[in-house]
Amino acid sequence: MATMTISLPDPMKEWIETQIRAGDYASASDYVRDLVRRDRARRGQEFTLEELRQLVADSRASGVGSRSMDDLFAEAERLAAARDRVRD
Structure with a gap:
């Protein structure tokens, strides 16, 4: 390494040392490695402000959806699980 x-x-x-004392991280190196992993994951899913605006505009223009709340929650859980696998 x-x-x-x-x-x-x-x-x-001091912030990093507080996180270590709280038991969230074993060391400063552990904290920095976690930051790098999160940044790499975030950058892989990053949108520009203009892209976000376009997504909102497209969503509004598409009208009311036909998916049930159960379907939406199942999809959200699938996406969250996939995101957790990227972090590990």
Whole structure:
């Protein structure tokens, strides 16, 4: 594993140390690795503001959907599970 040295302002260092004391992370390295994993996942699903506006416009123009709430929740759970697999 490679080693990297970084400099942080005191408030950021304190924040990381607080997360470690809370038991959320084992070390500062663990915290940074989690940030990198989340950033990589987010960038893989990132939309520009213009793309988001277009998605909203398309959604509004499509009218009322015919899918049931059960179908929508099942789809949301499937997407969440897929996103969790990307993070691991």
